[in-house]
Amino acid sequence: MKKKSSLSNISSTPRIRYEEQLNSSQLQAVTTTEGPLLVIAGAGSGKTRTLTYRVARLVEDGVSPDTILLLTFTRKAAQQMILRATKLLDRRCEKVAGGTFHSFGNLILRKYASALGFNPGFAILDRVDAEALIGILRKEMGSVTRQRSFPRKRTLANIFSRAVNKMIPVEEVVCDDYPHLESDLEAMISIQREYKRYKSEHHFFDFDDLLVYLQQLLKMHPEIRHRISSSFGYIMVDEYQDTNKIQADILYHLTGANQNIMVVGDDSQSIYAFRGANFRNIMQFPRMFPGTRIISLEENYRSVQPILDLTNIIIDQAKEKYSKKLFTRITGGSTPLLVEAVDENDQSLFVVSKIQQLCRQGIALDQIAVLFRAGYHSFDLEIELNREQISFVKVGGFKFVESAHIKDVLAHLRVISNPYDRISWYRILLLIEKIGPATAQKIYESIRNEASGYDGLLTIKSKSSSAAGLNRLKRLISTVDFHQMPLAKLGEAVIEYYLPILEGKYDDHPKRAKDLQQLLAIIERYTDLSLFLTDMALEPPNTSVGDTFAADTPADDRLTLTTIHSAKGLEWHTVFIIWALDGRFPSTQSLYKEEDLEEELRLMYVAATRARENLIFTYPNQIYDRMMGMELDRPSRFIDGVPQSILAKQSARFLI
DNA sequence: TCACGGAATATTTTT
């Protein structure tokens, strides 16, 4: 996305008038450029604005842009901020180094992995790959017995990842969070040991490894640490409340002698504890960097007062937080609404009719969002929206590159790139008729044992039953040459090979075939296969299946359905929060531990603070919960009992 | 050994 013409030249740009465009706290945060700085930024208080201006200010002051490191939660966030700074100042800002901790880790490790004894050409395992590998080891190690079910590979991956991110042993994770699996602890530990060994032997890095090895590199190699830290004179970190211990430690080592580090965050919006984030990081920051200046941004520029009245009540229930009270100068607005529905479908019908009503009042669809706790909470609503032909985009949940058919194609490309990628071999072999796990393993062993790479496949003699399918694969492998072929041709060949498999496997293959065409369009932008594969793992197009590019292009008029986690940082004129039912939100599982419950509370706070003018909670009544063995019929405890004057109650029936 | 069908199950999610 390079627009050369629209951005004007450097010399004639007048100095930015910071004093006029920022309030006094923001201004202070922007102009305090030296030394450690902690900015506590409440919801809607202009956090992004502050960061953007600060980048511009530094560059304007003559700091070389490529010595500024801007670490954010997603890559998109970094790109957007750099783009805004560029618009504000000039194109020098495009040179600012921005990205996520993981992409930064990737960058550094590609350069220095050999210092840790790794091949800098390591392949990255995404979530699905990691699970696949764990699945293979899980079976292979005979942990699965017939008497009792052993934890699923997904659960195992979760446990391992949490242990790494919290820097605690697996044992502790299981004790704390999975006490019912304690009897399988030993088996789990040995699977993890195997998993680690396998990864390092085969030069696979999973996402967590990108952090762990970056940390290790900085810790164990002072001369490299010095080289890196002295090349970044100014470090800024967004969403600091959602960083974990490893990331904090990385920052500690990364920060050079000048201590020019600034972090921004809101402890009340920390919602990623389930993956190891620790909101206390933000409180411990001043201890990590003595002499830290603290600035709070408390003026809210987003919501009307009636909404803030409610969100302040919500967050007041939190036990542990930096106290702050948001205020706004935006007047007017109506009281938030709590709507009781009879059942899930009643709730959906209410939301649909309310949306239609808002549209008639002239509110654009893209100014409305429906938020929920979990991806599947919107299934029923999606059916009703389709019925009424209201167009929507769903954010969160399954992602494009994680869908099976995309992974299938990528797996073919991966074995072409690396013939010893067992995970990918298994995946593509299992797609072939008459080949199951046992045969796949035999074939892989032939490939590995003779160190013969593709030849191992070509020489294998197949049973007549599976010969047809296997021969097709042999033909593909032998005709393809990734050193010679342009990447696009390679992609075409693989997809051509895969299409018949796709048709046999999925009823909805036309839709999926379209996805593959989009994948091909992405491949065409690359010239290097392994770079393409790394990017697909590290910065995949982050929309749900089916709307591959839709969400990247400027919003056309569509309703947004999103998980609360994906709604972070965004805002809408009208926000619905569905399933605000006690037992679903907070979920029953979170009731046992106070810290889990606290996180649910912050999640509710994040959801509610997304609204500018209208905030509507709904909950279905009479939902039977199998786990609890009881009927759920109360609104979420976080908003239950709030007086009518602040949260008006109504029944869906009267409103439809 | 593999395919197939039905049942169970699911936080949340970025990298």
Add this chain to the structure above:
DNA sequence: TATTCCGTGA
């Protein structure tokens, strides 16, 4: 919704 798991029969 869409996997994943497990039993069964070929």
